[in-house]
Structure formats: structure tokens, C-alpha cells
Amino acid sequence: MNNHSIWEDFQSAENFPSPKIKKQLETDILIIGGGITGISTAYFLMDSPLKVTIIDKSYIGKGITCKTTAKLNYLQGTIYQDIEKSFSTKTSKCYFDSQRESIDLIKNIIEKENIHCDLEKCNSFIFTKENQGITKINKEKQLLESWGVKCNVVNQLPIHFPIKYGLEVQDTYTFHPLKYINELRIKVQEKVKIYEQTIALEITKEKNIFKVKTNDGIITAKYVIVACHYPFFIKPGFIPIKTYIKREYVNSSKFKLDSKPFTAISIDTNLHSIRFYKNYIIYGSNQHRLTNKIDYKKNYQQSSNDFKRLFSKEPEYTWMNQDIISNDNLPIIGIMHKKEPNLLIATAFNAWGMTNGTIAAKILSDIIMKKPNSYIKLFDPQRITTTGIIQSIIGAIHYSKAYIQTTIKKNPTFYNEHVYIMKINGKYYGIYFDYSGKKHIVEHKCPHMMCNLVFNDKEKTWDCPCHGSRFDIEGNIIEGPANYSIKVTD
Numbered sequence: 001m002n003n004h005s006i007w008e009d010f011q012s013a014e015n016f017p018s019p020k021i022k023k024q025l026e027t028d029i030l031i032i033g034g035g036i037t038g039i040s041t042a043y044f045l046m047d048s049p050l051k052v053t054i055i056d057k058s059y060i061g062k063g064i065t066c067k068t069t070a071k072l073n074y075l076q077g078t079i080y081q082d083i084e085k086s087f088s089t090k091t092s093k094c095y096f097d098s099q100r101e102s103i104d105l106i107k108n109i110i111e112k113e114n115i116h117c118d119l120e121k122c123n124s125f126i127f128t129k130e131n132q133g134i135t136k137i138n139k140e141k142q143l144l145e146s147w148g149v150k151c152n153v154v155n156q157l158p159i160h161f162p163i164k165y166g167l168e169v170q171d172t173y174t175f176h177p178l179k180y181i182n183e184l185r186i187k188v189q190e191k192v193k194i195y196e197q198t199i200a201l202e203i204t205k206e207k208n209i210f211k212v213k214t215n216d217g218i219i220t221a222k223y224v225i226v227a228c229h230y231p232f233f234i235k236p237g238f239i240p241i242k243t244y245i246k247r248e249y250v251n252s253s254k255f256k257l258d259s260k261p262f263t264a265i266s267i268d269t270n271l272h273s274i275r276f277y278k279n280y281i282i283y284g285s286n287q288h289r290l291t292n293k294i295d296y297k298k299n300y301q302q303s304s305n306d307f308k309r310l311f312s313k314e315p316e317y318t319w320m321n322q323d324i325i326s327n328d329n330l331p332i333i334g335i336m337h338k339k340e341p342n343l344l345i346a347t348a349f350n351a352w353g354m355t356n357g358t359i360a361a362k363i364l365s366d367i368i369m370k371k372p373n374s375y376i377k378l379f380d381p382q383r384i385t386t387t388g389i390i391q392s393i394i395g396a397i398h399y400s401k402a403y404i405q406t407t408i409k410k411n412p413t414f415y416n417e418h419v420y421i422m423k424i425n426g427k428y429y430g431i432y433f434d435y436s437g438k439k440h441i442v443e444h445k446c447p448h449m450m451c452n453l454v455f456n457d458k459e460k461t462w463d464c465p466c467h468g469s470r471f472d473i474e475g476n477i478i479e480g481p482a483n484y485s486i487k488v489t490d
């Protein structure tokens, strides 16, 4: 099935009534976005004396969260040595603590609220297929052992999957993300107002009160929490400068597993990610910087070919997902700017948003409730680091490359004969002729930061190669940061 994750077979959001905002709504705390981050934040705040509201432009849990692989893992590639390099061993240990604490938070919520979400304890591996990877795995082992983690060196995985060297740890988990979010929502909506298909378009401020313009009316709030994955605005925060996007392709089919379920992830440039759900294997591969591989049909093809070659099976589910990667290896969570103490953000989870989205929810709720939290400084959105600056410059080169490539080569060879980019009265338009010959025309610039769009021939969408916004062939937004459509009105 095309871009439909295994989790989406579980219908959740569609079962709930969706009220509409009538012109104006007043709240104390407005959470923009109802993925794992937004809904968990509402959960931690719902017993406070403050009035909490969530809006989501789509449905609760139907953003990036419904296409994750949902490992609850503190073994995250070579993250600890990467953070040590950008910051210090102390900072790296603090991040490790945050991930362990987040797994405990999720486990406690599941137990307390009696949530049925197929939580399963398993062992996890990182591995390399290359000689150069061995030193990195040993370094990660050394850090983890110094923090008391029991590590096992391995030369093979429990399934037939060739590796050179690996590391195994215990006390990691997997779950079903939509079942978790769904039950959390049921709990939260006893006290929190939820408005779906409500898109935040602009945030302004008058006399210390935020005014959030939506497609349905204005919401006024004392606090605004931006939990919409990628903020739709540039200032404050300058998130596009501090981050970049990685896209990954996931395939899944039935699989006979002769060992206990486990999770595994490679540390090499070529990503391989493995987990199991019931009698299915879920395999992620072909990860790339969004700006770098813009022939989306080919990318899909490559990932499903890898799956067939490795597991001798046709994928039953194939989907694509993208996450925000921070330039300095740490997520961005907290107060956006010192001049705006009531505007909070949680983003750039580096493809570990189950744990980071949950710890973010705890941090943001503690900031608002003025409670101490050991991780406020760690994830401070206002930090400036040398690694961050260097990676911003590298990022700018990548963005420029994508921009130039899509400007010069308007009609690349990988488009089929049904797609054209044309200049009409001085403005560029994307034109797609469907199989019945019907013409669909959209504006060719992404409204977020004016990057040129690329046609995704596999999913029949217009995708932004810079910051990941996506639009259907009529120009409606499927995915942000853009919050305006590219429809042609006249």
C-alpha cells in the first residue's frame, strides 16, 4: 500500500466528533499540533488550574507520529559520542538520562492509564557493516558502560542479516504509536478542548496575550506551545537555520521470526532500521537529506528493492516519513526567545521523537507550571554552539544546491511526460496531467520560504526539497511547515 503505514490500519481520529471554533476562543494554554508531543503536553497539563486547548490542522496522531517506527530506545546510533563532540561528556550523560527518564514516563503513563498499545520489552542493537564503524561502536559502548549500562558485543543479529560488528543492550521497548496516542487523547479530552482540522496561520501578540489566527477563527492565549513538528514561521527561533530534514522509506511484510523480537539500527551512512510488530518485520532504509535525492520515485524503488533482496518478500506496506534533525545533535525544546517567555517550542527530535516528544512535553509543562526540571538547560532553543554554526553553513550550501538545481533544471528527466513546469505571465506553475488527461495546475513556489517544488511521481504530490512541505495535485497542504496552499485561484 502506498504511503500508508502499518499503524494506520488502526482507525483512531475518525471516531471522534470534531467541533469547530466559532469566530473567537479564549484559553490559557494553546497547543498547536496533536502528535505525540502535543498530546503528551496536554496530558501533563490537564490537571493544572489553567484552561488547555489543542488544535491540529489534520487529526490527532496523524502527522509524523503515525508513520514512525515507534521504538522506545536510548540506544540511538552514535548519538552519545556525537553530543560529546559537540558539547561535553557531561551533556551527553544528561541526554542519556533524559532518554531513560522518558521511557520510564511512557511506561508509567501506560500503566497508570491502563493503555493497551502493545508495549513490548526487547533488546536492541546498533551495528555496522563497515570496518570503520567498529571504533565508533566501541566508543559508544565505553560511554554507555561508564553510565552503568550492560553492553554485549555481537557479530551477528538474531535474524539472517549480514553485519560486521554490533552492540546489544537491554531495557528497550516498542509499541503501537496510534493506539498509545488514541488512548491518551481519550484521557486528555475529559479536561482539554481539542479542535481538529484547525490550522494555525499566524501568531501575533497584543498586551501580553497571543492571538492565533486559524482557518476557523481567532484563539487568544496566555501561553502558546508550538508542537507542530516544524514551525510555520521563521522568526523567532530561526528553526530552518538550526535544522535540516531527513527522509526515510519504510517497508513491512509478514515475517517468521525464530528469536525473540528485537530492534536494530545501523550506524553507517546507509541506514538499516529493523523492528517487529506482531508477525510483521518493519524495515527502514534509504535515509537521505531531503535536499540531496529529489527523484522520489527512484528513492521509493530503491528501498523496496532493498527489502525484496534482503528478506525475499514483496512489501505489504511501503511508506515514507521525514523528521527534523538539529545541527548540533540535541533537540530544540523550551522557551523560543528570551523576549517571548510564554512562547514555547519542541522540535528537531533527530528521528527519536517518541522519547524526545515525551520528555519535551514534561519540560514544557514544568516550565509553565514553574516546576524545576533537570533538562531545561540541555535543550534550550536559544543555545549557540560551534557545531551548530558550522552545520548551518553546510546546511545553507545544501539548500542552495537544491534551489539552484530546481531553478535551472525546471523539467528534469525523471518527470514523466505528464508533468511540466511552465512560466505563464512571468510566474512559474506546476502542471500535472492525470491518466484521464485532466489538467491540475498549482503555483510552483513553496509559500514557506519560496523554494521551488518537485513533483513526487510516486505519490502524485508537490514536495518542497528544502523544508519538507508537501501539497496535493490541487495545491492543498498535506504537510507543513507551509500553512498556506498553492492553489491557483483564477
Ligand SMILES: Cc1cc2nc3c(=O)[nH]c(=O)nc-3n(C[C@H](O)[C@H](O)[C@H](O)COP(=O)(O)OP(=O)(O)OC[C@H]3O[C@@H](n4cnc5c(N)ncnc54)[C@H](O)[C@@H]3O)c2cc1C
Binding pocket: 032, 033, 034, 035, 036, 037, 038, 055, 056, 057, 058, 059, 060, 061, 062, 063, 064, 065, 066, 067, 068, 069, 070, 071, 072, 073, 198, 199, 200, 201, 227, 228, 229, 232, 247, 248, 249, 250, 284, 320, 321, 322, 323, 346, 347, 349, 350, 351, 352, 353, 354, 355, 356, 357, 480, 483
Ligand atoms: C522513518 C522514521 C522513523 C522513526 N522512528 C522512530 C522511532 O523508532 N522512535 C522514535 O523515538 N522516533 C522515531 N521517529 C521520529 C518520530 O516519529 C517523530 O520525531 C515524532 O513522531 C514527531 O512527533 P511530533 O508530535 O513532534 O510531530 P507530529 O506527529 O507531526 O505532530 C505535529 C502535529 O501538528 C499538526 N500541525 C502541523 N502544522 C500545524 C498548524 N500550522 N496548525 C495546526 N496543527 C499543525 C500536524 O497535523 C501534526 O498532527 C521516526 C521518524 C521517521 C521519519
